[in-house]
Amino acid sequence: MSTSPHILLITPPLTQLNTPYPATAYIKGFLGGRGYTVTQADLGLELVLKLFSKEGLRRVFAEIEAGPYQLSDNARRMLRLKQSYLNTVEPVIRFLQNKDNTLASRICHSRFLPEASRFDNVADLETAFGTMGLSDQARHLATLYLEDLADLIKETVGPQFGFSRYAEKLAMSATTFDALHEALQAAPNLLDQMLLELADALMAKVQPDVVGFSVPFPGNLYGALRLAGRIKQISPATKTLMGGGYPNTELRTIQEPRFFDYIDFLTLDDGEGPWLRLLEAISCQLPVASCQNEQLADVVQNNLATGNRQLATHQLQRTFLRNALGEVEYHNSPQPDIPHAEVGTPDYSDLPLTEYLSVIEVLNPMHRLWSDGRWNKLTVAHGCYWKRCSFCDVTLDYISRYETAPSTLLVDRIEQIIAQTGQTGFHFVDEAAPPLALRDLAIELLKRRVTITWWGNIRFEKTFTPDLCRLLAASGCIAVSGGLEVASDRLLALMEKGVTIAQVARVTDGFTQAGIMVHAYLMYGFPTETAQETVDSLEVVRQLFAAGIVQSGYWHRFSMTAHSPVGKNPAKYQVAPVGPEPGPFAWNDLWHEDPTGTDHEAFGPGLAKALYNYLHGVALQEPLSFWFDFKTPRATVPRHLIQQALQEPGKPDAARPNNRLFWLGNTPELRYEAGKKGQQAVLTFFEQAEDFEVKVPAPLGPWLQTLLTSLASDYDTKVLLKDAAQSFPTAGGQKWEQFLLSAGWLTLREKGLLVL
Structure with missing residues (x-):
């Protein structure tokens, strides 16, 4: 007889109200595919529903009325x-x-x-x-x-409450555990009590051997530790695990023993590999063991025979724990990570998908996507294919290890998720979705006729041509977000963004013309940024909104982190780190001085006010000084910088012989009619929004109909532009290069003939 641990995965309060955070769904899908019994719960949602009920508010009002507030x-x-x-x-x-x-x-x-x-x-x-x-x-x-x-x-009753930043200040830049320890040792407030009531009911229902907490943000840490402490009280034998974005960036050097009063094992980076190793090791401590890892078989048998339940720590991967001496240890056996293609399909079962709340917090069209509607979360690739931006944590695994999965596998996963959730909205949560992988995904979706609505994060790189944007729109893309950061070519080069302002303008125009909304991440306060560059950056942003090619944006203040190129080599960027000193707990956000830059803090309110008005189409012609209550330099950016970038001609079709032809329309009908220069072929297209005709010389009619029929019916066959040139009829009276400039070809290009 054998068994394996029963696992409970918890998302602690609070991430999003409108859709589940995907971390537990990913781990459940991965472990479930390997035979483990896994239950998951979103206690952030459960707490909100318990609190914002008639009974919950009655308790809130009663405590306020009885308290000394x-x-x-x-x-x-x-x-x-x-x-x-x-x-x-x-x-x-x-x-x-x-x-x-x-x-x-x-x-x-x-x-x-x-x-x-x-x-x-x-x-x-x-x-x-x-x-x-x-x-x-x-x-x-x-x-x-x-x-x-x-x-x-x-x-009043819950000073740490927030819909997306629950107790965030306790975990932000917390080099020591003291503040969290003090808060956790204090008597539970009303919200804590509600959370613990939910934990008690969940533990009684599931009775797990292992409880895992995903902590993506600082605001999830306090709730996770409160819950873990309760689990230790009511079920001391239950093992508690923690992983997620916050530990991955903040707790990589943890040496705080008190943290392990709550959490038995802390894992770093992707959870699939560490979870497998941990579950094998934990299995060896259960009354009846089932170690699927052959390397542990002898250890297990010896443990069972001798009654020794010691943990097989030599098998652990990227895992912290506290040893018998009360010291923090880190174990990382040299075993390969689980490939991205093998992580499995996220499993959203157990989560009450109909109970999430669609809210509209701010009147920003892109921010609405984050808070309104049920979005299935999925990744196109692991890591970032660029991984060079100097402000980003490019040294960490979630950025540095880039792996893709075949488009066929991605669409398989999409279809599985739709079948399970009944929802066809997808948010691709990549750091920057690769353009060629998105191209292949779009073609596979169109080939299989899988109808989804999707959006995600990208880099504004030149690979996103207008034709690729149109293809992505046809596959269901409605919005993209990308980093423009400081709209200064000097600073973009210093950041190693790999883009220019002119390039960003052309890419955002391509997305906008395809009907895809564009959100720009903007940054101010980058090392050595001057007041002039900040004002010039705002002028570029103004021009982008005035041109109608960016519809949404958000200014972020630059933050130096320990795992970014700036944090690792501040002298290169002419900034001086001033703290905090590394402590035994969290360490990531760094304080710094920028002696060559401007007073960045002063610009924040004015930049935010200007952007809010721009995204509503208001005050676009006001002088930039209008937004600031102090004297600012005049912009040195040419007033028509963006318009000039948009007027630069693109590469002609004749110069792209190795690009692929792709037809978004239907098969045309062919007939002939008399024209001024003799008989001509008329191809009639019946499309969803309109019918239209294309007229070409009679000898070209059958060739063009055959070409478009092939493109419309067989997405597996790649027809390159040079292939079409080789089969082009010479009897049509036109040369191939002339045909590519003809009215008929240009009409087809406008109506959905893409060159990818």
């Missing part, structure tokens, strides 16, 4: 409206879960929702959403309602 005027107003909140909270939650869409009219057109300070600066909703956007208006107002309640909770 010094309340603001806003909080006192909300207490006076207590009954209104109790009456409306559950209908609002149902509405945000898309379970009661008819409530939208009442939310928008009557005094249904109690309003507190979040409503003071509410935007002109008719301008923002239009007269037809009733549901979106209501969703935004309902989101403000929840944020009002969150403000009340933070002011």
